[in-house]
Amino acid sequence: MKTLFKIFTLTIATLSVSSLSLAKEVELDRVAVIVNTGVVLESEVTELIDNIKQQAEKNNQTLPRDKALRVQVIDKLIDDTLVLEIGNRMGVQVSDAQLDETISNMARENNLTLEQFRQAIVKDNIDYEKYRENVRKELISGEVRRSSVRRRIYISPQEIANLLSVMKEQTNSDVEYRLGHILIEFPPEPNQEDMNAAKVRAEKVIALLNDGSDFARIAIASSGGAKALEGGDLGWKNINEMPTLFSEIIEGKDKGTVLGPIRTGLGYSIVKVVDIRGRQVVEIEEVNARHILITPSIILSEAKAEETLKGLREQIISGEADFADLAKEYSDGPTSVKGGELGWADPRSYDPAFSSALAALNVDEVSQPFRSSFGWHIAELTGRRTLDATKQMNENKAHQLLYQRKFGMESARWIKELRDEAYIEILAQDSE
The missing domain is CATH 3.10.50.40 (Chitinase A; domain 3)
Structure with a gap:
């Protein structure tokens, strides 16, 4: 029994020493920053620093000292954590399908297939699954920023007019x-x-x-x-x-x-x-049309709806009946009371089938019956015109420029407010 006890004690002691030795060899992750109820891990800081250094080396770019770089990286990770925290509260999610589409677009922008893009990521010693999740986080952060900052931005008509005036002065010599x-x-x-x-x-x-x-x-x-x-x-x-x-x-x-x-x-x-x-001119085509819509139902089959419209078209073509009168009597939907009139509109705003039908018509021509997502139609094209949309394009451009300027400033203010209201504790780095 004494011999067995000695063997058992020796075995336990050996195991304890081995376990202690093993524990010393395994580097455990640690918390680098506490942000409200969340944390930034040291591994996240190290990983981002390594990625930045790797990209800088590729681009022959000089970086600041490690201490300054670490401060910048921690600031970014704190901001990301705060924004993602809001995203969780808002319920913002990015599905795997959305994520795959985004990464596929990134691959196309680099003239690569998705598989080639994945191989390029792996070749840079980056875990592809981690990369995917980082992209997901960036998408969520972007959506949260846009939705939170957008409501803080107001652009007055006078601001747009002033910028248009400046833009005109800058481009006059080129026009x-x-x-x-x-x-x-x-x-x-x-x-x-x-x-x-x-x-x-x-x-x-x-x-x-x-x-x-x-x-x-x-x-x-x-x-x-x-x-x-x-x-x-x-x-x-x-x-x-x-x-x-x-x-x-x-x-x-x-x-x-x-x-x-x-x-x-x-x-x-x-x-x-x-x-x-010397200046960009944008033209858009508008069409004027009217239609008669018959919506199939349990008591009105698809075939019957099409057949009814064929009969109405024959009456219009032969001159037996007026298009507007038939629309008021037979057409479904809100345009019936106006004789089927749709008014001037960009044809791209219509259902694709309706838009295609109008594109094939000459002015004052009545279409054969066709099916759209709303039901069966006959349509008459009553006019086609081309409008100069350059002024609207320039106003939109000016609005977008002003929005981008203000977005940058308001986004910085918003982040500062988040940080001011948050509990943030940066833990001391272990000395080596």
């Missing part, structure tokens, strides 16, 4: 206008009656141009300007190259604009903005 010019001349030594008569002729010319008459043809026939035989084409000029009288009224005008009559020493000038280059 060129191709101008058409018609001069309704005064006779030599004109009296007031001559000048009045010239103005009347100029106003008649403007009325013709606004009604769609050909500018070049009228210029050749009626203009007393030096470029009359060239259709009044003055060529490309920027604001600084134009006569002052022209530049004052041309600046900022859209393609196709006819201006005048402008009184000069020679007579009355009429100017048309034939084209613009």
